[in-house]
Amino acid sequence: MVIDIHAHYPKGVPDFPERLVTLLPQAGIDKICLFSAGDCLGHVSNAEILEAARRHPKHIIPFALVELGKDGPECVDHYAAQGFRGFKITNPRSSYDSEEYFSIYERMERTGLPLLAHTGILMTFRPPPGVRVSSNWMRPICLDAVLRSFPGLNIIGAHLGVPWHEEASMMARVHRNFYVDLTGAWWGGWRVNKGPEFYRYHFFWKDAWDKVLFGTDILALNELIPAKQVHDKILADLKLPADVLEKVNGGTAARLLRL
Numbered sequence: 237m238v239i240d241i242h243a244h245y246p247k248g249v250p251d252f253p254e255r256l257v258t259l260l261p262q263a264g265i266d267k268i269c270l271f272s273a274g275d276c277l278g279h280v281s282n283a284e285i286l287e288a289a290r291r292h293p294k295h296i297i298p299f300a301l302v303e304l305g306k307d308g309p310e311c312v313d314h315y316a317a318q319g320f321r322g323f324k325i326t327n328p329r330s331s332y333d334s335e336e337y338f339s340i341y342e343r344m345e346r347t348g349l350p351l352l353a354h355t356g357i358l359m360t361f362r363p364p365p366g367v368r369v370s371s372n373w374m375r376p377i378c379l380d381a382v383l384r385s386f387p388g389l390n391i392i393g394a395h396l397g398v399p400w401h402e403e404a405s406m407m408a409r410v411h412r413n414f415y416v417d418l419t420g421a422w423w424g425g426w427r428v429n430k431g432p433e434f435y436r437y438h439f440f441w442k443d444a445w446d447k448v449l450f451g452t453d454i455l456a457l458n459e460l461i462p463a464k465q466v467h468d469k470i471l472a473d474l475k476l477p478a479d480v481l482e483k484v485n486g487g488t489a490a491r492l493l494r495l
């Protein structure tokens with residue numbers, strides 16, 4: 237089973253969920269985890285994500301965006317009760333390891349659902365007046381204290397923490413509950429310019445690829461197929477064994493999602 241762990245639902249695209257589900261078999265993807273990265277990035281609400289998954293329960297797995305610095309811990313239980321199968325965090329108001337967020341992580345751990353965290357540089361947009369945005373608050377190492385405090389909370393760090401790749405891979409090595417995805421812009425993002433040596437350098441230990449999950453990070457429908465092709469080429473160039481490929485492409489995600 238191939239599971240895309242990281243995909244977005246943009247606003248203003250007519251019949252987006254229906255068209256996405258039609259495209260999945262063409263892309264060679266069985267299930268897709270869909271979530272918002274927030275209104276300021278032009279994404280739909282959590283309610284619309286949930287509705288898409290209700291219409292397409294076999295294919296769409298809904299993750300709830302939890303806005304750190306805005307949402308309270310009670311929203312975690314609320315989203316879990318509504319049927320969300322995972323959480324997403326990005327663009328916090330202060331570092332991911334700010335004490336005020338720990339009650340949220342604690343609730344997330346109790347749900348048993350995975351958390352996908354944006355890690356690394358964040359695309360540029362103008363913050364609303366009085367709101368600060370910093371990629372530094374989303375460095376992989378900012379999740380270190382969270383991973384130690386909540387060993388039952390599985391966190392997937394997106395984009396291998398670009399440009400803090402080694403920080404991300406070392407954390408995947410030492411923390412049992414930390415995973416990464418390799419998402420980046422398919423048309424010219426960071427991963428497109430890396431050869432097999434880059435991946436061998438970062439994932440050198442035994443079973444390192446057990447900590448890597450497939451994702452596309454689509455922001456538009458026409459990105460799905462090329463993003464999957466870029467991912468497939470990276471893995472093909474590495475000549476990984478079939479059982480390892482199976483885990484990266486969906487086996488590990490299925491385990492984290494308890495499918």
Ligand SMILES: [Zn+2]
Nearest residue numbers: 242244273453
């Ligand atoms: Zn994303």
